[in-house]
Amino acid sequence: MTTYADSGVHLGDARAITDRLAAIAARTRGASVLADVGAFGGMFSLGAWGQLKEPVLVASTDGVGTKVMVAAALGRYDTLGHDLVNHCLNDIAVQGARPLFFLDYLALHRADPDVVTALVGGVAEACRLAGCALLGGETAEMPDVYAPGGFDIAGFVVGIVDRAEIGRNGEPEVEDFLVGLPSSGLHTNGYSLARRALPPVTWDRYEPSLGTTVGEALLAPHRSYLDEIRSLTDAGARAFAHITGGGIPENLPRVLSPTVAAVIHRHSWEPPAIFRLIAEAGAVAGDEMERVFNVGIGLVAVVPSDRLDAVLAAVPEGQPIGRLVERQSDERLRFVGEHAGRGTG
Amino acid sequence: MTTYADSGVHLGDARAITDRLAAIAARTRGASVLADVGAFGGMFSLGAWGQLKEPVLVASTDGVGTKVMVAAALGRYDTLGHDLVNHCLNDIAVQGARPLFFLDYLALHRADPDVVTALVGGVAEACRLAGCALLGGETAEMPDVYAPGGFDIAGFVVGIVDRAEIGRNGEPEVEDFLVGLPSSGLHTNGYSLARRALPPVTWDRYEPSLGTTVGEALLAPHRSYLDEIRSLTDAGARAFAHITGGGIPENLPRVLSPTVAAVIHRHSWEPPAIFRLIAEAGAVAGDEMERVFNVGIGLVAVVPSDRLDAVLAAVPEGQPIGRLVERQSDERLRFVGEHAGRGTG
Numbered sequence A, B: 001m002t003t004y005a006d007s008g009v010h011l012g013d014a015r016a017i018t019d020r021l022a023a024i025a026a027r028t029r030g031a032s033v034l035a036d037v038g039a040f041g042g043m044f045s046l047g048a049w050g051q052l053k054e055p056v057l058v059a060s061t062d063g064v065g066t067k068v069m070v071a072a073a074l075g076r077y078d079t080l081g082h083d084l085v086n087h088c089l090n091d092i093a094v095q096g097a098r099p100l101f102f103l104d105y106l107a108l109h110r111a112d113p114d115v116v117t118a119l120v121g122g123v124a125e126a127c128r129l130a131g132c133a134l135l136g137g138e139t140a141e142m143p144d145v146y147a148p149g150g151f152d153i154a155g156f157v158v159g160i161v162d163r164a165e166i167g168r169n170g171e172p173e174v175e176d177f178l179v180g181l182p183s184s185g186l187h188t189n190g191y192s193l194a195r196r197a198l199p200p201v202t203w204d205r206y207e208p209s210l211g212t213t214v215g216e217a218l219l220a221p222h223r224s225y226l227d228e229i230r231s232l233t234d235a236g237a238r239a240f241a242h243i244t245g246g247g248i249p250e251n252l253p254r255v256l257s258p259t260v261a262a263v264i265h266r267h268s269w270e271p272p273a274i275f276r277l278i279a280e281a282g283a284v285a286g287d288e289m290e291r292v293f294n295v296g297i298g299l300v301a302v303v304p305s306d307r308l309d310a311v312l313a314a315v316p317e318g319q320p321i322g323r324l325v326e327r328q329s330d331e332r333l334r335f336v337g338e339h340a341g342r343g344t345g
Helices: A011-026 A067-074 A080-093 A113-130 A191-197 A214-219 A226-234 A247-255 A273-282 A286-292 A305-314 B011-026 B067-074 B080-093 B113-130 B191-197 B214-219 B226-234 B247-255 B273-282 B286-292 B305-314
Strands: A042-045 A055-063 A098-108 A133-141 A151-162 A177-182 A239-242 A260-265 A297-303 A319-326 A333-336 B042-045 B055-063 B098-108 B133-141 B151-162 B177-182 B239-242 B260-265 B297-303 B319-326 B333-336
Touching: A011 A113, A011 A133, A042 A098, A042 A133, A055 A080, A055 B098, A055 B133, A055 B151, A067 A080, A067 A151, A067 A191, A067 A214, A080 A098, A080 A113, A080 A151, A080 A226, A080 A239, A098 A113, A098 B055, A098 B151, A113 A133, A113 A151, A133 B055, A151 B055, A151 B098, A151 B151, A177 A305, A191 A273, A214 A273, A226 A297, A226 A305, A239 A247, A247 A260, A247 A286, A247 A297, A247 A333, A273 A286, A297 A305, A297 A319, A305 A319, B011 B113, B011 B133, B042 B098, B042 B133, B055 B080, B067 B080, B067 B151, B067 B191, B067 B214, B080 B098, B080 B113, B080 B151, B080 B226, B080 B239, B098 B113, B113 B133, B113 B151, B177 B305, B191 B273, B214 B273, B226 B297, B226 B305, B239 B247, B247 B260, B247 B286, B247 B297, B247 B333, B273 B286, B297 B305, B297 B319, B305 B319
Parallel strands: A098 A133, A260 A333, B098 B133, B260 B333
Antiparallel strands: A042 B055, A055 A151, A055 B042, A098 A151, A177 A297, A177 A319, A239 A297, A260 A319, B055 B151, B098 B151, B177 B297, B177 B319, B239 B297, B260 B319
16 A cells, blocks of 8 residues: 555645555455555465466456546545446456456545545445455546546456466357346446436436436446356356447457357347436437447356356346357347337336 | 557547557567457466465556656657656565566547557557566546546556565664665656746756756656666665655655664765756755655665675665664654755756
């Protein structure tokens, strides 16, 4: 947590912030964390992982995009840490890794101790839930880069996997099923478009179709698929796509070999109300929605047909949303049909 | 490098940027890097480190503060990556770690391909010089968070050390020497104060005492102490303080046990001209300068007295700048005397 000490925040606040963040981070730390507050880098022992034949570290970094502006407008700073951590965790979990530790970078116009504590507190809580140590972080006050009330937050996660475990259920093949898991909202992508369709003036409005306000629905935290990915892998899933920026069309082909293509059946699920609201309020075309948002599917698992029953038994919220076919052209992914609830919602 | 694909940049630029960044990152990668572009997390094998008894990962995150504003004003985007990487590398090197890999987070008002390529190109070049893989990164376009032309950049580094190697030269003790290594400028701290003392209108001005313009002097990259730290450790240095935000008074005590205090002899070095210029132009008191800037010393090594000659032979640019004494009060660090060139520069 050392780097909080050289944060450049107002001197009066800096010490109080450092102490509060140290206490917050301490709650996430097990015996593997060696360095105390005051060290220049956080130290994490791999002693407990000595049984791995060839340990492979898997790392990812991400932000939460302009979701920071929704949080700032609503004055809700406790959920963004869950967004940040869960986005990063999902990115390494789809590669088969278990999380080891996380670091956060937070830059603000003004490092208000309550705002900083809420933001980093959310990061720490999400880390704790995932069994991941919050090993360190940096809090920087940059009044000339960020507007009053403005800030940005980024995260960095490191996980571990044994090389022999990578791809142990085989490569995706023709006739494999695509099993989708529901998203918990927009997750952390598409907020620039969402904010154009649903501007701040709408955020206090209660929407019956959402069962909450527009702002609360936009701020719904990015969920973690850590446990589901583990269960799905044990049940036979071969590969996973985390549906982030670019939607299913950008993210699913990443895990497919060049000889297969994906067919996605829209009728197999109904996009949640927040997506219908964005499409209608912003006059966003359906295929544009699919290229920008997760439209209700936050994770896609590739499952051999003889493992489909086992997979759906292991993770009941999973639903078949498509299939792999032989690739015939440049096209790597095709949507067919219309969504189940289209026109009725 | 996957996460560059979900960067949210303008669609026309995104593909071009992704391809250019993938090529840039590829130059930094050795056999340990397993994941190809398109994976969700970068993969780094520890197979080559199997001989370590208890491998310990050391991680750090940092930004470059408002040095980003100097770079933007001068239109020079190639050096900030060196600042970012070297700051992070120094932070883990002082803990005894060798760098494994680095990830960058870049957020901009507008992801101009040339600016992004120059920024990440600098990151990659600094990584390559240090034998560190650029494993991944995220580029986010956030026009409502950053002002036109504005951006922020943060980095994350992971290194490795054998637990038995940590502190192998013993703990800092009374009578140990403090050996300082020159900084290459402001490094990455104190820019908010420096920009108040020397505002943008001065940056084009040629300053004879600097031998260059004010802007160029402010933008001088943060140097790496990686090789020097290794040589100093082999020669017997016990501990290192990387002098970042908070200067020597905040950073050196971090590595000292509670029973010792540091005495720093100002007469043992002369602060470079850029610090004198800031102090004079901004009417900044000497002790305030010492609390904000490195004032010419970027790294302090703690050296047992019987190893001083060996240390100075191994790293000739090192110079004794003080000594450890028995701690008598709350005071953990004291400056004595005046700088060598005071009043003559």
